[in-house]
Amino acid sequence: MNTKKDIVLHQFPFSHFNDKARWTLDFKDIDHERVTYLPGPHAGPIKKLSGQTQTPVLEIHGEIIAGSTGILKRLETMCPDPALFPPKHAEAIDETIQRFDGEVGPATRTVLFSVMLLHGGYLTGMFSTGKGFLTRKLYRATFPLVKGLMAKANGVTEANVEKSFDITRQTLDEVATRVHATGYLVGDSFTAADLTAAALLAPLANPEHPDMRRPTPVPTDLGRLLDEFRDHSSIAWVNTMYREHRPG
């Protein structure tokens, strides 16, 4: 089939929007290569590659696709089996994805960053996992200079943090109700709606998967933040989706 370099995912590690793309590639068993960027310094090369600065970006035989849902749909066309968009539920799946991409993903990120930004060493260490010693040191050293920009980029203002907590709590309650009957958000099997929701809630659940499991030890107040959500049945649902549908 494809040789490794035909398909390249340009990504941030541990990022929930990026995990939608990683999950889809793994779910469809698509051989690919991953190029991992540091948030901040990523902007130049990603802009050059895709004309915008957000990750994930997927390169398929030179075709560039930016945005996690565009990537999901492109991979569904390329490898329809196993299906993530069963045609009879396509509209409901799209609606769910739109809501999570537009509102819930940004909200869970703001909630997490509101605490992580207080721990520069932990945050920069996490995002530079796998990089060389000097790169990690330099990234850590520049954190105080870019902290404000990171706060702005991730919506960390007092009013937005409060709103993001509200959206997060409401969404967890809503997911619990929606999955009660079948275990899935749309229909009675795993679809792109579940993949999207589970990935975008994953920062709260900290699932066991190596692409998303946070480095330990976790700062105390980040642990306390996760404790607030730990016993919610939707967090158990996220972990179940990762365990049952997210390949190794």
Ligand SMILES: N[C@@H](CCC(=O)N[C@@H](CS)C(=O)NCC(=O)O)C(=O)O
């Ligand atoms: N709607 C986009 C959102 C992607 C997104 O927010 N990516 C963040 C990381 S989670 C990013 O690249 N931020 C850096 C930037 O905006 O320059 C998607 O679904 O892919």
